[in-house]
Amino acid sequence: MQKLEAGVAPANVDAMLQREKDLFVQRHPKSRELAERAKAHWAHGVPMHWMLDWGTPFPIHVASAKGARLEDVDGHSYDDFCFGDTGSMFGHSPEPIARAIAEQAARGLTYMLPTEDVAIVGELLAKMFGLPFWQAATTATDANRFVIRWCRAITKRPKILVFHGCYHGAADDTFVRLKDGKPIHRPGLLGQVYDLTQLTKVVEFNDIPALEAALAPGDVACVLTEPALTNIGMVLPQPGFLDALRAVTRKHGVLLVIDETHTISTGYGGYTRTHSLEPDFLTVGKPIAGGISCSVFGFTAEVEARMRKAEAENPSGYSGMGTTLSANAMALHAMRANLEQVVTPAAYEHMLPMSQRLARGAEAKIKARNLPWHVSNVGARAEFVCAPEQPKNGTEAQAAMHPRVELAIHLYLLNRGFIIAPFHNMTLVSPATTADQVDRLVATIDGCLAELVT
Structure with missing residues (x-):
């Protein structure tokens, strides 16, 4: 019997990774074309190497972003819960x-x-x-x-x-x-x-x-x-x-x-x-x-x-x-x-309850699937971690990381129109984020977990 990865069967992780990578390639022909073209003059095809850290076969190329939504060059729309890894934390182009x-x-x-x-x-x-x-x-x-x-x-x-x-x-x-x-x-x-x-x-x-x-x-x-x-x-x-x-x-x-x-x-x-x-x-x-x-x-x-x-x-x-x-x-x-x-007190009065809604919603789905994971909050920032207890230091946090499981989740969410931070399971909400966006993300996380634990 194979050892579980964060409470998940490795075979299920393998299957999701392959399926979601294939789906990503099918859905993003223009991004793929631009990525190949860029390799002629940019190292690894990007102007800044962090743009490769999403774990996708090639980067999504963005067409526009506004509020809490992002559009790519292939015409796909995303609910953004990453906001440029905090750079646009208060929404895209307010x-x-x-x-x-x-x-x-x-x-x-x-x-x-x-x-x-x-x-x-x-x-x-x-x-x-x-x-x-x-x-x-x-x-x-x-x-x-x-x-x-x-x-x-x-x-x-x-x-x-x-x-x-x-x-x-x-x-x-x-x-x-x-x-x-x-x-x-x-x-x-x-x-x-x-x-x-x-x-x-x-x-x-x-x-x-x-x-x-x-x-x-x-x-x-x-x-x-x-x-x-x-x-x-x-x-x-x-x-x-x-x-x-x-x-x-x-x-x-x-x-x-x-x-x-x-x-x-x-x-x-x-x-x-x-x-x-x-x-x-x-x-x-x-x-x-x-x-x-x-x-x-x-x-x-x-x-x-x-x-x-x-x-x-x-x-x-x-x-x-x-x-x-x-x-x-x-x-x-x-x-x-x-x-x-x-960046006003009123903005936080919207963001903080919205992040709590996301965190508690994800927490309930994780608990319902009997996964040994937890959710943490720092205000508008929430993160679900593939370990049973909150870490007390960096060593414990490092040990709690499960890159394959996290990547499978990220790809699953991307293919269904949701962006979270590429480095770990971090989410942000902005003044533009709606309750409907949060609820749809929570429901999609639940769908992902259902496939992982089947």
Whole structure:
């Protein structure tokens, strides 16, 4: 008798994978043609290799997207529960964003000079997240990279600490993992010529004793973390963990950086405002400007004073922070429209119950099929995991992954008009997502599970 995969017979997974791959190829002749054509001039046929991570025989090529719907070049329509992996978390091309882009396009895209939007956006960010000072960058990767540099300059300490399974974009210092309790480079990392573990410490999420031991030597400038891990599956903080994290970092003079790029789904002001966290720095990218490339990092008044002191002690010259297109006029105008008219408390009042509806609906279907799986939520973000219990750290989350089962589910959903995140079973809802879309997704998940457990 074959060993089950996440409670599912491997033969059933094999059959679904083959059937759904064949169906995908039949349904997408234009996408297939474009994918082959693109291989002549793009590596692997795509302009950015993540576009291959959907597990499909070739990528779907998009024709248009609006609200919570997406159309491909073969004429298929999809209910989108991925939203560009959070980049369009508040819906595709909301009217205020589309209007702002058109307005700014007519008067210039970038000048390396501020506009009247700057003061207003600063006020909006302070109101939303509760931190008084801000800077803009182009991506969350840049924001995290710049904040790490600031933390080292302020504290005059060389090292940082992250948690196993973390995700902070492509910030070099964060590409470390644990293996058998030892720090290593993240598997798959290309072109790394120096040892990241010399300056980056890594411990398990939710492990305060390990954190305390790592910070005790006094050589760590900052702890950089999401308030809940979201990219190795979903790992929620245990009761009291985030309070203890703040207390331990303060005890050892370590700056606390909260990355809200994914957990902005939690509520207005992200996890930080919803749960009254007190970070020294906060970073957020992806959805902050409605899908236009932009990120921001905020910080306290005390940190701002320490930043000025560090600058005064340093010779003039390039700080290593900032890029030519950072805070460009287009991004700032889109962010203003987003913060004023799209990312509002009212938007979350729609999104959070809708995500609960999805999570509880999927949970009921999983339970009815007697599968050893669970569902987790971080606000508008929900994920069903092919393991019986919520993981407490990255190692447990990694062990809970079943790539073949997850791929079979993803293909099944795609072929029936539903998009969820390609990397794991993550779903997002937007202000444009309807109850009907949620209910149809839950029903389709049930149909998929029925075939898997037959």
